Amino acid sequence: MTIQWFPGHMAKAKRQVSEKIKHVDIVFELVDGRLPISSRNPMLDEILQQKPRLVLINKADLADPAQTKKWETYFNEQGYAALAINSQDNKGSKSILPKTKEALAEKLQREQEKGLKPRAIRAMVIGIPNVGKSTLLNRLAGKKMAQTGNKPGVTKGQQWIRYKKDLELLDTPGILWPKFEDQEIGKKLALTGAIKDQLFHQDDIAIYALEFFKQFYPEQLADRYQLTQEDLAFSTAELLMLITKKQGFQDDYDKGSQRIIHDVREGKLGKYTLDRYEEMSE
CATH class of the missing domain: 1.10.1580.10 (Conserved Hypothetical Protein Ylqf; Chain: A; domain 2)
Structure with a gap:
């Protein structure tokens, strides 16, 4: 059994991310706490280049807590800020802004020293389908701004959403990659709902x-x-x-x-x- 899913809107979304990455200060990369490595898109490193990144380990309520702690440590050791959250019931979301400012401390310090007027931090929210991006954005916005659904492929476009006065968030559609080199990754994604059920x-x-x-x-x-x-x-x-x-x-x-x-x-x-x-x- 070979599992694959890369429809046209994902290719378009990849191009849009590449175009807009220069307009943001940081990337919020959502991963599924049940598969924090397999739910990472390997194309992102090429697209995002050296842009600061906060890895949000979402759906932590469904994951093995002992494993989640180890994965937080792993991402920190890889040079990323990392935070375990559950966007469904808003757990951990209050720590996102402080963690973001911590990750951007040097940049914000330089801007302050130059006498630049403080502005909202711009963040791009990115991840594979059904990882909880839209749910997180709605929680932060305090109202339903992004369409959600317990199935992959709900978000098709991009939109900006404001969180208080400190953060502007760019929602993006879930993006997979054209070929799973390891079919076990495909099985994990299928089991957790990142791939349409009709495809396996x-x-x-x-x-x-x-x-x-x-x-x-x-x-x-x-x-x-x-x-x-x-x-x-x-x-x-x-x-x-x-x-x-x-x-x-x-x-x-x-x-x-x-x-x-x-x-x-x-x-x-x-x-x-x-x-x-x-x-x-x-």
Whole structure:
């Protein structure tokens, strides 16, 4: 199974980002806390060049907190400011402005020494589809300025949104990249909802999810579907069949797969992180 999604509006958005990057002071790069590396667009480094960056580890409420702390440290060590947030219920958003000023301290100091009049900081908000950009912007603006949806590809254009008097934010559509060199990244993005469901086989992604939870969070998997230790010893395909029957779908493995994917996305199997810091450090 090969997963890929790069529609025309993403190519257009990439061009627009390249054109407007010179008009902003800093980039807010949103990543999904459940896959903080796999949800980073590798094209960004080329587009953003040396522009200061604040990595916002969003959906932290769904991620394994121990892993999130390690990833915050990782990004700091890479030279980026980093902050774990949850834009859905506004947790961490009050720290964004202080963290932004901290990241731009030298630039703001130089402007002050030159006698320049203080102005609002301009930030571009960027990330892959369905990572929570529009939800964050609406929280900061205090009203619905950007269209949101629990599916990828909702934002199609770009718009400026003001946060108090200190920050102006440029919303951008979610941008993926033309080819996933590692198909495991495609599976992670499919499982968390960054890719349209019509573009992959749901049973393949459900099996991937079951393999992952069996390895890293077996107790959470067992609790959700009332599985015994003997059940967990089954092959992943057999486990999918068992869970499908337990959910009342008989032999409808498509429905069983859809239920598993939905449960994983909604956090019904508990908090989890697909990108393991230990594997990255190796």
